[in-house]
Amino acid sequence: MIVKIDSIGRILIPKKYREEFNLNPNSEANMLPLPDGIGVSLFRLVPRCANCGEEKELEKFENISLCPTCRRVLKYALK
Numbered sequence: 754m755i756v757k758i759d760s761i762g763r764i765l766i767p768k769k770y771r772e773e774f775n776l777n778p779n780s781e782a783n784m785l786p787l788p789d790g791i792g793v794s795l796f797r798l799v800p801r802c803a804n805c806g807e808e809k810e811l812e813k814f815e816n817i818s819l820c821p822t823c824r825r826v827l828k829y830a831l832k
C-alpha cells in the first residue's frame with residue numbers, strides 16, 4: 754500500500770491497518786529503522802505490568818505500571 758508523506762512529515766495510516774493493529778487515537782507506537790536503510794517499521798506499544806506482563810487494569814505504583822495482582826503482592830510485601 755502506498756501512502757504519501759505530507760509537507761510536515763506526517764503519514765496517514767490506512768484505516769484497514771489502524772483497525773487490524775488496534776492503532777487508536779492516542780495509541781503509542783515505536784518506529785524503528787529497518788536494516789540497510791530501506792525504511793521503518795511501526796510497532797504498537799502495549800502497556801504491560803512491569804512484573805508479570807499482564808495488560809489489563811494497570812495502575813501506576815511508584816512510577817511503574819502494575820496489574821492488580823502484582824500491586825496486592827507489592828503492598829503486602831511492603832507492610
Ligand SMILES: [Zn+2]
Binds near residue numbers: 805824
Ligand atoms: Zn502483574
